[in-house]
């Protein structure tokens with residue numbers, strides 16, 4: 001992955017943290033060259049003007065693409081006229097070997113039917129049911145961190161990937177990631193992510209086809225082959241009346257209220273693959289950036305620790321604690337504002353329309369960009385500042401309603417949003433009460449667009465066990 005120029009971390013006049021962000025492109029020509037040749041960091045091809053603009057337009061290579069960055073237009077595409085802006089076929093072709101016809105890729109009536117069968121598994125009460133599993137995973141993570149807490153730099157990203165994969169595996173199949181067959185799935189996902197080809201502007205704009213590579217396709221097929229036995233076993237348990245009450249059982253036993261249809265093994269495989277991919281990669285990204293920001297801001301870290309200790313003491317976390325961990329939640333939300341795990345997503349216009357006096361022809365790509373909307377310089381006060389307290393301000397409350405879309409909005413909103421928020425708060429609170437985090441001098445994480453918004457050079461932090469520190 002090419003490194004792009006970036007603004008390093010700094011402090012503003014009020015001493016508040018401005019974390020690192022990529023510098024947009026300076027010259028059109030160089031962006032075009034990068035666009036045409038090779039795999040480049042998407043950010044280096046975009047323009048910093050987008051932090052202030054309402055509608056970006058690109059006419060590269062006859063294909064029209066529009067970056068929609070104005071709250072009412074974002075609503076038009078994602079909420080009011082959602083069926084006129086389906087998912088782009090380019091993304092579907094790239095992801096099909098792993099995801100088949102998963103809810104993430106489908107459109108129209110098939111997608112609507114899939115959502116009717118999946119959504120019941122994610123309603124409030126169901127998310128509450130998985131609280132205990134999330135707590136177990138957070139405890140196991142803390143035990144691993146105890147081994148790593150030597151004061152030496154630790155790679156945070158793989159740790160967060162491990163714990164979130166554990167959460168999704170245990171909630172789906174009641175199996176810990178440490179079990180050998182689950183471990184194999186986890187490793188195959190690692191290979192898949194490393195081989196992912198869609199990090200360029202060309203793929204975002206939907207220009208031509210996304211070039212798949214054989215490592216990517218093979219890893220996708222391997223994952224499916226490894227997941228299938230879990231599903232078949234579960235179907236047998238459901239028939240025998242011995243199935244555990246988890247996410248997989250919930251989805252496999254839910255009939256579409258309109259047609260009575262239930263997922264067969266192949267259809268379920270498509271859905272399980274996306275739950276695993278969307279459900280751990282995104283959460284891991286969000287938590288990794290959150291820990292980096294917390295490590296960089298000693299005041300925020302101290303306040304989180306006080307909150308965790310006051311609310312939890314040294315007993316296990318309970319569901320009722322979540323409401324009281326409000327500062328922890330605000331830090332997590334702020335991390336997803338500055339570093340949204342899905343910074344861009346694309347739709348295809350199937351109906352001609354006009355936005356800000358510009359014609360949007362049928363076939364254009366319409367790009368939604370949490371990265372730019374959530375840092376919009378005309379909408380947010382101090383948009384590039386890390387400020388978890390903003391959510392209590394008038395500006396923060398207003399923007400939370402119209403310019404904060406880390407989980408998207410509308411009918412295609414992420415079904416796992418409540419799940420991810422619950423998981424994030426549990427993990428952060430558990431870490432804050434037991435460990436301290438410090439940045440590593442000279443190591444600056446640089447955001448790059450991979451499957452999600454990762455730090456291209458990783459996030460390295462030093463961690464210490466608090467008991468030892470205070471002893």
Ligand code: HEM
Pocket residue numbers: 103104105115274275278279280282283286340341342345346405406407408411412413414415416417419420
């Ligand atoms: C911090 C964590 C997460 C973030 C930031 C996130 C973000 C998103 C976003 C932005 C989308 C919309 C993408 C698009 O329309 O192109 C999405 C869709 C989706 N997410 Fe999440 N997600 C997270 C966690 C999860 C979890 C935990 C699950 C499941 C367990 C999940 C399952 C899905 C599925 C199935 C879709 C497709 C929905 C559809 O197209 O109808 N996500 N997510």
